[in-house]
Amino acid sequence: MKTTVDWPSFMARHDMTWSVKPVSWDEGAFIGNGVIGAMIYSEEHRDKRNVLRFVLGCTDVTAHKPGGGFPPRVPVGELHLELAGWYYQPSSIRVDLWNAELRADITTTVGTVKVRAFVHSQDRVLAVELETSEGEKDARMEWYAHSEVDPVLKNADGSNLNQFIPKAEVTRQAKEDGLTVGVQRFEYDGGCTTAWMEAQADEGANLRRLWLSIGNGFSDQVQQNTETNVRKAATQPWMAWVEAHRSWWHDYYPQSFVSIPDTMLEGFYWVQMYKLASATRSDGMIMDNQGPWLTTTPWAGVWFNMNVQMSYSPVYTSGRLELGESLVRAFRDNMEQLIRNVPEQYREDSAGLGRSMSYDLVGPVGTEVGNLTWVCHNLWRHYRHAMDTPMLKELLFPLLKRSVQYYLHLLEEGDDGKLHLPPMISPEYGSFLQLAVPDTHYDLALLRWGCQTLLRICSILGLEDPGRPRWEETLEQLTPLPVDETGFMVGGGQPLEFGHRHFSHLMAVFPLHLMSGDAPEERELIVRSLRHWLSREGDLRGFTFTGAASIAAAVGEGDEALKYLKTLMHLLKPNTMYKEAGPVIESPLAGAEAIHDMLLQSWGEEIRVFPAVPSEWKEVVFHDLRAEGAFVVSATRSEGATAWIRVKSLAGQPCRIKTDMLGDIRVSASSAVQLHSLGGGVYELELAQGEEAVLYSANHTAAHSWEIQPVPAESHLCGYFGGRKPWRLYGLPIQ
Numbered sequence: 260m261k262t263t264v265d266w267p268s269f270m271a272r273h274d275m276t277w278s279v280k281p282v283s284w285d286e287g288a289f290i291g292n293g294v295i296g297a298m299i300y301s302e303e304h305r306d307k308r309n310v311l312r313f314v315l316g317c318t319d320v321t322a323h324k325p326g327g328g329f330p331p332r333v334p335v336g337e338l339h340l341e342l343a344g345w346y347y348q349p350s351s352i353r354v355d356l357w358n359a360e361l362r363a364d365i366t367t368t369v370g371t372v373k374v375r376a377f378v379h380s381q382d383r384v385l386a387v388e389l390e391t392s393e394g395e396k397d398a399r400m401e402w403y404a405h406s407e408v409d410p411v412l413k414n415a416d417g418s419n420l421n422q423f424i425p426k427a428e429v430t431r432q433a434k435e436d437g438l439t440v441g442v443q444r445f446e447y448d449g450g451c452t453t454a455w456m457e458a459q460a461d462e463g464a465n466l467r468r469l470w471l472s473i474g475n476g477f478s479d480q481v482q483q484n485t486e487t488n489v490r491k492a493a494t495q496p497w498m499a500w501v502e503a504h505r506s507w508w509h510d511y512y513p514q515s516f517v518s519i520p521d522t523m524l525e526g527f528y529w530v531q532m533y534k535l536a537s538a539t540r541s542d543g544m545i546m547d548n549q550g551p552w553l554t555t556t557p558w559a560g561v562w563f564n565m566n567v568q569m570s571y572s573p574v575y576t577s578g579r580l581e582l583g584e585s586l587v588r589a590f591r592d593n594m595e596q597l598i599r600n601v602p603e604q605y606r607e608d609s610a611g612l613g614r615s616m617s618y619d620l621v622g623p624v625g626t627e628v629g630n631l632t633w634v635c636h637n638l639w640r641h642y643r644h645a646m647d648t649p650m651l652k653e654l655l656f657p658l659l660k661r662s663v664q665y666y667l668h669l670l671e672e673g674d675d676g677k678l679h680l681p682p683m684i685s686p687e688y689g690s691f692l693q694l695a696v697p698d699t700h701y702d703l704a705l706l707r708w709g710c711q712t713l714l715r716i717c718s719i720l721g722l723e724d725p726g727r728p729r730w731e732e733t734l735e736q737l738t739p740l741p742v743d744e745t746g747f748m749v750g751g752g753q754p755l756e757f758g759h760r761h762f763s764h765l766m767a768v769f770p771l772h773l774m775s776g777d778a779p780e781e782r783e784l785i786v787r788s789l790r791h792w793l794s795r796e797g798d799l800r801g802f803t804f805t806g807a808a809s810i811a812a813a814v815g816e817g818d819e820a821l822k823y824l825k826t827l828m829h830l831l832k833p834n835t836m837y838k839e840a841g842p843v844i845e846s847p848l849a850g851a852e853a854i855h856d857m858l859l860q861s862w863g864e865e866i867r868v869f870p871a872v873p874s875e876w877k878e879v880v881f882h883d884l885r886a887e888g889a890f891v892v893s894a895t896r897s898e899g900a901t902a903w904i905r906v907k908s909l910a911g912q913p914c915r916i917k918t919d920m921l922g923d924i925r926v927s928a929s930s931a932v933q934l935h936s937l938g939g940g941v942y943e944l945e946l947a948q949g950e951e952a953v954l955y956s957a958n959h960t961a962a963h964s965w966e967i968q969p970v971p972a973e974s975h976l977c978g979y980f981g982g983r984k985p986w987r988l989y990g991l992p993i994q
Contacts, residue, residue: 261965269969272522275980276982278984282300284300284554285832286834286981288354290354291552292551293536294543295472296318296378296550297313297338299361302411304411309344311346315335316334331617332547336408337408340400350365350366359378361374371391372391372392377501382488382492386468400455404443407429419555421840442477452476452485472488520879522977523973523976526980527851531847534550537550545586546571547561548561548562554842558841561617563630563633564627568845569802571637572852573851573855576861577855580644580645587641594610605668609661609662611623611665631665636771638650640887643861644889646909660713663709677738685763687760701766703737710730710731714727747784758798762792765810786814802843802849805849806849807820824850824854834980835980857871857872861886865916866915877897877898880895895966900920903953903964906944906952907950909948918954921956924936928953929951930950932946975990
């Protein structure tokens with residue numbers, strides 16, 4: 260197999276681009292390294308038309324509130340490029356995805372400025388390079404604490420009375436070597452330290468550079484660390500430091516490859532891969548609702564009734580598992596707090612997680628019970644895609660046991676002899692009514708998945724756990740998921756009566772995959788439930804359509820899944836961000852997961868290759884996507900048919916492939932690998948760890964065509980995201 264992806268040119272087709280200046284967060288250019296980020300945009304108010312804003316974010320900076328409540332994320336300040344003239348037209352801004360940097364050519368009323376900016380991939384430092392014309396030689400970079408930002412700018416994206424912004428005491432100190440330190444001490448507790456240094460570049464009189472770092476807190480040690488970050492970066496040879504930044508990204512992107520004939524969706528997918536690694540790193544904080552790009556929001560925290568779980572969903576199939584380590588580590592480090600989240604009488608054997616909290620996971624469990632079990636599903640996916648046995652044994656098994664045990668304390672036997680759950684909240688349904696219903700689909704599905712998975716883990720680890728009889732009994736006696744003539748109900752006696760943005764009443768289908776839809780009656784129930792849900796319209800949001808796309812993909816409805824994804828595109832901001840009063844990053848990231856679900860699924864016992872490809876996608880290719888069992892899978896589809904599939908085993912697990920390839924299916928392997936047909940398009944391969952094999956149709960392809968190369972792009976849809984440009988969708992002439 261040959262890979263001929265010219266990565267720099269392939270990624271360049273999807274760079275985010277602007278031909279007019281962005282004037283809001285919704286269309287800003289974003290950069291980040293999982294800790295520090297900046298959203299970059301300008302302003303149309305006549306008093307501030309000379310300003311290009313770098314709205315800074317730092318994911319670990321939180322502040323305590325008076326009167327309790329979790330400590331939310333708070334703004335850390337801004338860096339302003341204050342131009343000599345007004346920022347005017349023409350303008351050209353590009354976020355170079357391959358190199359993870361912003362480049363802008365700015366025209367003002369008195370001259371021009373070239374801007375280059377990136378957040379270093381390995382150092383906690385933002386760098387900005389300016390090259391000015393003579394007329395703009397007085398352009399300058401200025402740092403402002405959030406409290407010092409002009410109200411014209413501070414309120415440009417709206418004011419939200421629900422957001423806590425602490426009062427801050429701000430001090431500045433200039434050091435002898437030209438470094439400046441700005442310290443913000445928040446009123447009740449906490450603060451942050453920003454250090455920056457600007458220097459003339461050796462390459463030219465009109466070229467200068469600025470390095471900036473942000474630290475959480477204001478102690479002497481934090482200040483020293485932040486200053487060291489800047490000084491170390493500023494004394495590095497510039498190009499060597501830039502290359503170190505780029506090399507991380509150049510290693511990151513080729514971990515897997517996806518190319519589809521819908522150029523806009525292909526571009527969307529790769530912007531999400533960029534966003535994912537800009538928002539979290541293995542040693543960073545949990546990915547919260549906004550990543551490093553905090554703005555006006557009521558959601559300045561971590562939400563666990565869907566947001567975190569779906570934000571991490573694309574790391575598994577894309578094989579970018581190191582990014583999922585931030586979630587793994589957070590739950591490993593906070594086990595004692597998860598125990599304290601349940602009422603005291605249950606702490607001996609249980610644990611739980613509320614809806615919203617800060618990074619410390621202090622979130623007492625109320626009547627929304629299943630959130631920790633859903634996180635355990637993410638951890639299970641991480642295990643299955645990596646086959647990381649120590650993580651399974653040391654973290655997931657004990658955590659899932661405690662999560663399930665809390666449910667078991669709440670179960671009650673009904674008059675029908677079945678086990679029932681008391682009234683609970685199904686996430687997002689009837690939220691303003693605080694509607695609690697018995698036997699919610701959300702909780703029954705999570706409990707059933709939890710018991711099944713505990714039994715499976717015991718089998719994997721060879722354990723005889725004393726909880727086994729109770730888990731088996733629960734599976735036998737647990738009341739079935741409530742169903743009526745419209746499909747799955749929200750809970751016992753509670754049909755889906757009005758629009759519902761969450762797929763909490765469909766959890767058994769996605770993401771838990773408790774049912775496959777292979778049986779006709781099961782498939783009919785899934786499709787009926789899905790279409791009734793969407794037919795209610797009502798409060799449909801971005802993640803509504805990502806969930807719908809993944810559910811449609813689970814039953815092979817690729818054309819329907821594509822319609823849901825295309826609907827999502829209308830709900831996103833031009834830069835692919837998403838808001839519901841404030842940023843909620845999970846919806847676009849879950850859109851990338853929906854694309855995965857159309858190309859490769861591996862829940863259950865089979866690896867499904869091209870399970871839900873839309874009929875209009877005649878040419879599709881993916882390379883090194885990851886499947887459960889730690890398999891690396893590549894495949895191409897040509898002229899509407901699957902041509903070949905390569906699978907490599909990283910862990911020596913049993914391997915079954917389900918494919919729509921027709922005719923004489925053959926195998927090519929480096930050893931005497933046997934291919935067994937099990938019927939229904941399912942083939943079994945016996946692959947040892949490290950072995951790989953290619954399945955191919957003798958009627959369709961030959962060995963010389965086993966090549967990974969991008970699908971040709973629609974040129975007018977390249978660079979679609981960034982600034983708003985809907986005219987590109989309709990064939991209008993552009994240059």
